[in-house]
Amino acid sequence: MSTTLPNVWHLRRVAETAAKACLICHKPSSSVMITPNNKDFFYVCPIHLQDRHFCSPIIDAEEEAAKKKAEVMAREIEKVKQEYEEKQKRKKEKAKVKKDKDESKEDSKDSKDSKDSKDEAAKGDADKKDEKERDEKIEAIKKAQGMGTPAADDSPRIFALHKNFYQMRIDRMRNMEAAKRNRQRLQDPSYFPSVPSGGL
Template sequence: MSLTNIYHLRRVADTSSKACLICYKPSTSVLITPDNKDFFYVCPAHLQDRHFCSAIIDTEGEAARAKEKRMAEEIEKVKKEYEEKQKRKKDKEKKKKNSEEDDKDEDKEKDEKKADSKDSNTNEEKERDEKIESIKNGGSESKKDDSPRIFALHKTFYQMRVDRLRGIEMAKRNQERMKSPSLFPSVPTKEL
């Protein structure tokens, strides 16, 4: 049986945790081969152990993550510039309105100020909501796990996994042989 020495890290729910291969503590991290022939549970601390496994760096994935990060930074920069321009525009409009309001009656002035305050309140609420969304989006990105996802086991642990799979295969073959009647000798038919 051929088994590749490439294991992908997967996470399972807390309710599905099982004993770690090394220390037997409950773990939600699973190392599995790409062809799903072999898998085992392992603690995240053991993944950092250089004598257990080594990370295989995915250069394409790293490049894609870096590109996404740069794009996000550029988007944030453009958003900030746009917000600053909008604020400047609002300030200019307010100055114009203030000069026009001086010419009008005080009653009209009060009505417009109330309308402006309502507009500014709605604008402030929109800005606050945008900030909350950006914080939420930023929080979800910070929770994203940047640890390596692909590992190669060191030769002793890899050989242990190969031996285990061979033993399972041999046990299945032996069970099949035991079930077949041709394994045992037949009863002699000649009389003495």
């Protein structure tokens, strides 16, 4: 078993019922730091992760790209919504101008009522069509980006330990390996010297 241990630690959460003592302050913690190869892990309080003398975050290129993608998607969706609102404003203004023109003309009351009801029905259909078009655009943007909702937790997930803490973890692994080798040697009967044979 090799003692090589990468100084890359992923933050994982466990259930509160599985919380164990923090490496630093020994209070129960449900946050676990674990190496990518699962060789070593330890429990730590989330507050210690902000201490630059304990560890520092590693910026994950994929995670950063995903965040940027989510921001771009949010901007595009906002743009589509603004276009929809502007379209609705223009339609309302046109309808108002048209209504004013209709009122200026002295038409009979019956013909005016029938026109208003037709206009309102056409307007309702157009609004539904515009809403559907807006929703389709938003869905298309989400599909194009290949993303659902962005992650709510923006805290760093990958860390590198400070050199002293990293050395402690390496020493611990070396000691564990040495203890394991000693146990194996003790179980091997050829490890002990044989009883001398021969008479006195």
